[in-house]
Amino acid sequence: MLNNLLIVFILNFVSTWIGAFGALFLKLGAPKKMTIKYLIRDYKLMLGILLYVISTVPFLISLKFAPLSVVYPFVSMSYIWIMILSRIFLKENINKFKKWAVALIIIGITLIGLSSGA
Numbered sequence: 001m002l003n004n005l006l007i008v009f010i011l012n013f014v015s016t017w018i019g020a021f022g023a024l025f026l027k028l029g030a031p032k033k034m035t036i037k038y039l040i041r042d043y044k045l046m047l048g049i050l051l052y053v054i055s056t057v058p059f060l061i062s063l064k065f066a067p068l069s070v071v072y073p074f075v076s077m078s079y080i081w082i083m084i085l086s087r088i089f090l091k092e093n094i095n096k097f098k099k100w101a102v103a104l105i106i107i108g109i110t111l112i113g114l115s116s117g118a
Contacts, residue, residue: 004065005113011062012074015055020081022051024089073112076105 029044
């Protein structure tokens with residue numbers, strides 16, 4: 001039971017980190033021109049899409065170990081990673097409200113995990 005929850009946490013940790021990098025590259029490759037030719041040639045955009053696709057693999061595997069109602073809330077970890085990556089690579093500000101939001105996300109994930117009986 002606890003072992004399954006640990007597996008779910010690790011798989012979703014990996015999945016959300018990969019997905020967060022996917023989001024970062026989507027931002028870095030955000031189209032300046034909205035043409036198919038431009039979109040296909042933008043390697044940052046393509047890398048972002050590829051990372052999003054790759055991030056689904058550990059997520060799908062984690063579904064074998066716990067119910068969707070337990071696994072899916074772990075996806076909210078991606079908000080935390082996105083905030084960290086945005087600060088590091090995009091120099092975005094992290095204010096006190098964002099810090100409180102991260103704390104609430106962590107509390108929520110913990111409560112769902114503990115109440116799951118996975």
